[in-house]
Structure formats: structure tokens, C-alpha cells
Amino acid sequence: MTKIKYTDFEICRRILLLARPYWFHLVGIFTLELLSVPLMLLAPVPLKIAVDSVVGSAPLPNFIQFFIPDFISQSKMSLLWLAASLQIFIVLLMHFEYLIEYILQTYTGEKLKLSFRQGLFRHVQRLSFSFHDTRGTADSIYRIQYDAPAIQYITISGFIPLISSILKLVSMAYVIYLMNVHLALVAISVTPFLYVLASQYNKRLRPKYNHIQVMESHVLGIIHEVMTSFRVVKAFGREESEQERFNNRSNETLKKKTRLSFIEGSFSILVNLITAAGTSAVIMIGFTNVIAGSMTIGELLIVLTYLSQVYGPLKSISQQTTSLQSSFSCAHRALELLDEIPDVTDKPNAKSLHHPRGKIEYRDVSFSYDKKKTVLEDVSFVVEPGSRVGIQGKTGAGKTTLVSLLPRFYDVTSGEILIDGVDVRDYKLQDLRNQFSIVLQDSVLFSTTIAENILYAKKGATQEDVIQAARAANAYDFIIKLPDGYNTLVGERGMKLSGGERQRIALARAFLKNAPILLLDEPTSSVDTKTEELIMDAMERLMQNCTTFMIAHRLTTLDNCDMHLEVLDGRVELLKFFKSFQKQT
Numbered sequence: 001m002t003k004i005k006y007t008d009f010e011i012c013r014r015i016l017l018l019a020r021p022y023w024f025h026l027v028g029i030f031t032l033e034l035l036s037v038p039l040m041l042l043a044p045v046p047l048k049i050a051v052d053s054v055v056g057s058a059p060l061p062n063f064i065q066f067f068i069p070d071f072i073s074q075s076k077m078s079l080l081w082l083a084a085s086l087q088i089f090i091v092l093l094m095h096f097e098y099l100i101e102y103i104l105q106t107y108t109g110e111k112l113k114l115s116f117r118q119g120l121f122r123h124v125q126r127l128s129f130s131f132h133d134t135r136g137t138a139d140s141i142y143r144i145q146y147d148a149p150a151i152q153y154i155t156i157s158g159f160i161p162l163i164s165s166i167l168k169l170v171s172m173a174y175v176i177y178l179m180n181v182h183l184a185l186v187a188i189s190v191t192p193f194l195y196v197l198a199s200q201y202n203k204r205l206r207p208k209y210n211h212i213q214v215m216e217s218h219v220l221g222i223i224h225e226v227m228t229s230f231r232v233v234k235a236f237g238r239e240e241s242e243q244e245r246f247n248n249r250s251n252e253t254l255k256k257k258t259r260l261s262f263i264e265g266s267f268s269i270l271v272n273l274i275t276a277a278g279t280s281a282v283i284m285i286g287f288t289n290v291i292a293g294s295m296t297i298g299e300l301l302i303v304l305t306y307l308s309q310v311y312g313p314l315k316s317i318s319q320q321t322t323s324l325q326s327s328f329s330c331a332h333r334a335l336e337l338l339d340e341i342p343d344v345t346d347k348p349n350a351k352s353l354h355h356p357r358g359k360i361e362y363r364d365v366s367f368s369y370d371k372k373k374t375v376l377e378d379v380s381f382v383v384e385p386g387s388r389v390g391i392q393g394k395t396g397a398g399k400t401t402l403v404s405l406l407p408r409f410y411d412v413t414s415g416e417i418l419i420d421g422v423d424v425r426d427y428k429l430q431d432l433r434n435q436f437s438i439v440l441q442d443s444v445l446f447s448t449t450i451a452e453n454i455l456y457a458k459k460g461a462t463q464e465d466v467i468q469a470a471r472a473a474n475a476y477d478f479i480i481k482l483p484d485g486y487n488t489l490v491g492e493r494g495m496k497l498s499g500g501e502r503q504r505i506a507l508a509r510a511f512l513k514n515a516p517i518l519l520l521d522e523p524t525s526s527v528d529t530k531t532e533e534l535i536m537d538a539m540e541r542l543m544q545n546c547t548t549f550m551i552a553h554r555l556t557t558l559d560n561c562d563m564h565l566e567v568l569d570g571r572v573e574l575l576k577f578f579k580s581f582q583k584q585t
Contacts, residue, residue: 006332012154014335018116019155025108026155032101033164037171039094044305046087052298054080109152117148120338128343129409130369138221143337147213150330158324176303180295183282187307190278194271201267202325208260209329215253222246282307344408346429353431356420358385358516358547360406362572365415367401375401377570379415383563388548390558393567399551402567403519406549407436419517437515437542441522443506445494450479451486453494453505457513465512472541473508474534475501500531507538518543520550524557 019026045061052058054076060068072078124140132140177184226233226242233242286303289295295303365379375398383389393399405412408424416423424432437457445453454466466486470476478501482488494502503523510518520539524532539550540560552558566573 006335008328011328011331011335012159015151015154015331018119018151019112021115022108022112025104025111026160029101029104029108029156030160030163032097032104033160034167035097036094036101036164037168039090039097040168041171041175042086042090043094044302046083046090047305048298048302049079049083049086051301052296054083056296056298058296058298105156109156112155113149113152116151116334117144120144120148120334123338123340126342127340128411129404130343131340133369136221138224139217140337141224142213142217142220143334146216147330147334147337150327150334153327154324154331158327162324172307176307179299179303180286180289183285183289183303183307186281186285187278189281190274193274197267197270197274201263205260205263205325206329208256208263209326210332212253212256212260213329213333215249215256219246219249219253222249279304279307344411344429347426350428351422351426353419353427353435356435356516359383359418359420360517360547361418361421363416363418365405365412365417367398367405367410367413369410371413374413374570376405376567376572379572381565381572381574383547383549385547386545387563388543388550388561390561390564391549391551391567392553392555392558392564397567398570399567400521402565402572403521403549403551406517406519407433407438435515436517436519437510437513437546438519439503439506439510439521439523443494443502445490445497445502445505447490447492447494449484449487449489450482450505453490454508454512457509461512466508469508469512472511472538473504474538475504475508478504500535503531503535504538507535507542510542511538516546518546518548520548522551522553524552524554 045064049060049064053060059065060079068082072082121144124144173184173188176187222242222245226246233239282303286295286300290297290300360383362379362381365376366374367376368374379402391399391402401410404410405417406419406424408429411425416425418424419427419432419435446456451463451466454469455461457469458465463486467476470479470486479486479488488496490496490502490505494505497505507523523539524535536557543560548561550558550561558564563574
């Protein structure tokens, strides 16, 4: 795959494409931003009326004179009331426009953020085990939760205010130009300095933002690692060392952020100094013109008010282009995750798979996780439909990897695996995985009720189906003794239940799915003898009419298997054991 170059332009283009469903909302926000421009132009008018027409004797501005009756324009007190009323009216309109815009910004921004997060979450679930094994879950969590909001900041707080600020700047500068050319030229003379300053700071800040986000992701990784291994941490009394590891990484991040805040603060000071210099120059020239009689006090006040509104957008443009660097950095990371290509995908003309007979064949299968160290090499064997295959071998020999290739949790490096004579890579991935029931050594339950954990195997199953599955898995008796029965909450990862109880819930899930191929990965390794008997009894029923692969360290667990495979140094030795022969010996 050609790596995408994430330039600012490319990031903007991608974000605008992702925001396409909400373009109507964005246009509405932009329109409201445009409406704020004439309101800003009107803001200093009441002050001019009060100074020039009430205190002084100048006539009302032409665009107002047309709408005002003579009896008001000829009375000083009436003009004062007019100025006061106009001030209230303009402020009311400005805040009403702001309220509507704020509500629309909040709604659109949250929808954009949610939509982007949903897309990232959906995509992450499609990525292969290899990606998650290499990248780790904490980094993906950080990108989904903390980097994804960049789409909201860039579109709502970046693009629209930036364009609006440019329009406000042009409008204000044009009005000042109409009033006094020299003042307009002085006012906008600071623009090139601000542009050069902002561009230089942008180059310095982007790498620093990237580095900080990586460091924060690492901090989250420590939290995630400790919380998911809490029992191990406590068992070895490593709380203080983990706290120290967390503190050290957090303090490093704090130092980097503090240095970055100094750079940001320095930039803000320089921006304000440049605009202050521009304002000072306008004041000097403006009062010189008033003294010379070429300007009125009211006109100068309008110019100074507009000038503050000119420099407001100028500061906003400079600071937004700088603050956007953080958002661009986040967007870069989020898009990078979105552009990860899944290793395991459907072929264009993938076949459907429903109710396979269950004949499985490995042909010269080799597999490597990193294409450096071979885990499995030239594995070949055939399993007839309904057979039970026992797999043994030392820890790390590749037993779990061998069966993980069947549902395509990973794809083979070379060779092929066939179900009913068809390469598993030729089937639709969803159809393929629907043919498997899997029970792991450490059965993972979700932090919800027992019933919902069993129902996870089959969408739309009834309560009666759940009860029958629990009976078949020898789980019914202990479930009904619980205070809330099937509505009992199992806690995070099912830790409110014992290991044997969790394993029987996992078996009930497998019963409910009733798939034709069964993968059992050391399902009895962590339970006592009595519980093992209950699990083995349930598994005996579960294996009926299924093609079964069972991994176990205890060879007695494999007594009822039709054939044994021994995995040794990446190779598989095939030994057939017929049940009748076992009974005789």
C-alpha cells in the first residue's frame, strides 16, 4: 500500500468528505457567521450618534437618516433615546444570532464527532488480530476517544471562524478605507507581520503536538494495562512501581506541555504587541486628523471601534491557524487509523457458507506473525466431518495459532486450509465465522447479566433458548441459586463468578450458537476436579455431531478424541487413536 501523505490540504479534504452528511448544517452556521458581520458594523453607530449628533451638531448618517422622522432628528433628547434604543436592539440581535449559532454549532459538532468515532470504532473491529497484537488496544482507544474530536474542532471551530474572520477583516478594513484611506492602510499594515509570525510558529508547533499525543497515548496504555491486569499487580505487590511508572510518564508529558504552553503564550504576546503597535499608529494619525478638522470625534471613535474589530479577526486568524495545528495533529492520527487496511478481508466474489459438513483439510500450511520467525511450517492433515481432534504440545508451540487460522483470525503465510474442499479465504468472512463456536481457557464475559452473556451467541434467541443452553452446559443449577438468577450482573470480565461458572456460561453460549465446528482451547485447565467433570459432561453433549478441535495439556482430557495432533517446534505430528483401541488398552 502507498502511504498517504497527510498534508494540511489532504487532511482538510478528507475531513470535508467525512463531514458531507452535515454540509447543510455547516452552511447554516456559516450563514449565521456572515449575519454577524453587519451587526458588528452597526455596533459603534449608537456611539457616533450620541457623540456627533447629540453632543455635537453633525447630521445623522445617511443610511439612518432615511428611516428617521424629522421630529426625532431635530430633537437632541429624541436622538439620545434613539441611540440608547438602537444600542439595546443591536446587542439583542447580536446575542440572539449567537444563541442560534451556538445551538447549531453544538448539535453539528457533536454529530460530526459521534459519526467519526462510530466510523473509527467500526473500522477497528474489522482490523486483524495482527494489528491489535502489534499496536495494542490503548493506542486505538486514545485515537477513537481523544483524536476523533478533531473533526469537530477543525470544521466548527476552525474552518468556519477562520473564513468568517477573513470576511470580517475585509469588511471592517473597507469601511475604514471609505472613512480614511491612510488609517485603513496603517490598520492593515500589520497583516504581513502576523502572517510570517503564524507560519513560523506553525512549523515549530506541529511536531510538538504530535509528540505530546503519542506520550498521552502511552500514559493511557499504562492505565489500561494495569486495570486489565489488576490481580497480577496486587498479587506481586507492584502497586508502587506501577504508580511510579505512571507518574514518570505523566510528568514527562507535563514538562512537554508546559514548554509548549510557553511557546503558545509567547506567540500570543507577539501577536498582541504587533496589533498594539498598529492601534497606537492609528490613534496618533487619527487624533492628528481630528485636530486638523478632517475628522470628527465620532468618526474617530467608529474607526477605533472598527479597528478593535479588525484586529479581533486578525488575532483570531493568527491564533486559529496556530491552535489548528493541535487539531490537525489529532486528525492525522485518527485518519491514519482509519486508513489501516485489514489483513483479513473478503475476496470480491467470496462464496456464501451455510451448514457445512465439517470436513477440514490443512495443506502445507505455514504461518509467521512477523514474517521473520516461523510459528507453523508445512502442516498437513485431514479431519473428517464430526471427528474430534485433540491437540497437545508445549506452551508456545503454536497450538492456539493452529486453530486460530481456521476462522481466519489470521491468514496463512503459505499453503491453504479447506472446509468442505473450499479454501477458507474463498468464503465470506462473516459466514465463515458463523460456523464456529469457541470456548477459551480464560472465558471472557461482558459486564452485563448472565442472560445477556449467553444471548451474545445468537441474536433474537428467546429466554427459553437461554435456559435450555444453560441446562445443557450444567450451568442451570448454580444460576437459579443466585439472588437475581439469569439477571445477575457478572461484573467486569465476569469476575463476580468463579472460573468454573464463567466457563459453563461460555459453554452455554456455545450450545446456544449450535455451530457445526467447535474450537475448545484448554477449557478445563483452570478448574477443580469436580467442576472439570461437569464441564467435560457438558462438552460431551456439545461435541455431538460437531467437528471438534480440543487443545489440552492434560492428556486425559483428550481421551474421547478420534485423533491426536502434537505440535512441536512449528511442526505437527499426526497420531490416530480409535476409541475402540483405547478401551482395549
